[in-house]
Amino acid sequence: MTDDVIERLLDHRVWAFVGLGDSPDREVHRQAGLMKQRGKTIVPVHPDGAEVLGEPGYRSLAEVPGEIDVVGVYRRSEFAGQVVDEAIAAGAKAVWMPLDVVDEAAAQRARDAGLDVVMDRCPAVEWARRR
Known part of the structure; x- marks a missing residue:
């Protein structure tokens, strides 16, 4: 992932x-x-x-409904792959896995499907x- 992708x-x-x-105490x-x-x-999405x-x-x-640009994957790493696969199927343009969410295989599947990935x-x- 590059600064260009993040931007x-x-x-x-x-x-x-x-x-x-609806839990405001969650990240x-x-x-x-x-x-x-x-x-x-x-x-x-919950x-x-x-x-x-x-x-x-x-x-x-x-x-x-409609287009999704970025899917934020706010699930534990062991569930990230399933969310990434759903993002690919939904036609999203990108996936963003926040801090401590890492799934290299899922990230590669997303890239292979043409999605940008930040992890x-x-x-x-x-x-x-x-900014």
């Missing part, structure tokens, strides 16, 4: 956050809130499908470095 992802408009539920909630404050459209941060929620990436990086930190 491209930060410029994308629609971010689906897998693992985004995914903070990251989604920050991206929303920065003008991004956020899409909560098994309960609840509304989060004023946005309608969906139970899976397959249920999300083991924090969107808020990368935003602050570039």
Whole structure:
């Protein structure tokens, strides 16, 4: 992953956050809130499908209407591969795996499918470095 890839992802408009539920104490909630404050459209994806941060929620990436630019993979590393495969199937342009979420095989599958990949990086930190 290069700085160009990170910059491209930060410029994308629609971010689906897998693992985004209604618990404000979770890191995914903070990251989604920050991206929303920065003008991004956020899409909560969580098994309960609840509304989060004023946005309608969906139970899976397959249920999300419209295009998804970036899928934030806020699941433990052992579940990242499944989310990446769902992102590929949903036609996402990119996947972002935050700090401590690492799955090299899933990242390679995403790249092979034409998606940009950022792994083991924090969107808020990368935003602050570039903006």
